Amino acid sequence: MERKPRLEFVGVDPNNATDDCPSVFVDPETGDFYFQGDLVTDPDILAWINSDSRIKDTEAVVKLPAAMAQIIMEAARGSYERGKRRFAEGQHPRPDEDIRTRLEKADIR
Template sequence: MGQDPTSEKEYCPAVFVDPVTGDCLFQGRVVTDPAVLALIREHGAIAEDEAVVWLPASMRQMIVDAVTSYEQGLRGHGQPGFADLLSKATRSAVHLEMRDHYGPSQGFADWQAGGSGRIDDGGRWKRLIGEAVGRGVRVRRARIVSEPVSDFIRYEHMVTDENVDAGEEVRWLPRRQASGILLPHADYWMYDQRLVVFNHNAGNGDHLPEAFEYISDLRVVRELVGSFEMVWERAIPHAQYKIV
């Protein structure tokens, strides 16, 4: 029926309807706060095989629709997450980044406040990339940046060792060296040189959860394959790129 449009992590909170029984299924964050659980238990016991899950208010209409207006055979938009798309790649996954700031970023905020800027994701990214590389997928990330670099790029460069450790190849291309390369309108991931997922951002760099654009038209894809390879050929490997 729908997914949380505000989530930054694979858009996990979701509402489903079983097409056979009509039962509702809710995927959300498991509530562990003892105070909240105590309040709920005032109205009834929570069995050992039950869990209380949290869904944001932005999903209220999806829940109502699941209960009142589900139609047999209806399927959600099915917007796949990065993990799902990467799991289906067999040869390559490339990422082109062209902005000098992305947000909101918990790690960047921590770094600005004097912290390490390294946010623990439980090893999730390393597992995703490691599994892909392990089955023969080459994962490359190219970043086109303005110089002198922004504070965000300075932070991003500092934590890129985590991408490399996970198994990515990362290169940097100063924007002034990208002359003559026909670059696309937005950042993207491209899988197996067949599917391109553009990621549109707001003017201030904020991620827009619903602003993904999926392209498989080979007339478009072939142009992006060519331009990415030109960027990659000119770009500087991460270990050699020095921040200025």
């Protein structure tokens, strides 16, 4: 049975108070990072990146704002608050999309 991911929320762009957000997550079991950000589609930027690190068909380049440097460092150091939530239970702006609360209540691993 494949393990269902349980990601730790580290933080969102501090300059973005709305529900739109670049954000950072960590898999506490593997230490892997997950970055949510704007998908880079600018062909010049992609060509530049591809010249040093080939972008495979299964990969995407995302952009995170410089204002998130501290959040990224917290993820890298492991100094972020474990179990942190952006939205408290029952406060999610899109309740139907709050899979985390449903899984935590069901304690599915």
